[in-house]
Amino acid sequence: MLIETGKVVAVESDGLWVETISRSTCGSCAAQKGCGQSLLAKLAGHTTYLWVSLGGRNSADYQVGDDIELGVPEAVVANGSLLVYLLPLITLLGFTLAASELGWGEGATTLAGLFGLVAGGALVRWRAHVTRHDSRLQPVLVDDQQVVSVS
Structure with a gap:
């Protein structure tokens, strides 16, 4: 934690x-x-x-x-970091490779990659909105009234 x-x-x-x-x-x-x-x-x-x-x-x-x-919890931070940083990069590469395989020109391939980056960012934002009230992802008070357990 x-x-x-x-x-x-x-x-x-x-x-x-x-x-x-x-x-x-x-x-x-x-x-x-x-x-x-x-x-x-x-x-x-x-x-x-x-x-x-x-x-x-x-x-x-x-x-x-x-x-x-x-x-x-450390897992929340690690998983959130992976989602925030890797998902937009993966969508950028995926859209770029798909456009390249379709034989699009250099400009269109670049625009497809940019679109993939923005789409990945939008997916991250959507996921954050959906899970904003998930109690497993929220910070908790740490004091003498709570036993801190590491799962």
Whole structure:
């Protein structure tokens, strides 16, 4: 389980709105000072707001400004990354190869590849929309009230 710290910005009866700040995944890299990713993360401090279910906990136990820990299963992150990065590339290559095999010209083949890339992105967006309420894919509160199990 990947653990992230967040700050409560709103409390609802069945969940919390939590603010998280994206951290560079390459924080331990030797090239950190020369890395554009690290610099942008520090300067911009990309803030993200997440809704987290209380999972049966009492909302009175949480107040705005509390620091909490969120957990996301590693498999969710790995599978999501594969979907987001590979699906558009696979559709780009598939459409490009299909256009090439059909004997289309260079310009049409390029446009077919571009269409495949956009179609792959649209499929990713559709999948995200369909699974947006799937509780298995949502972050969970990690505290003394929840046993963290690694499946």
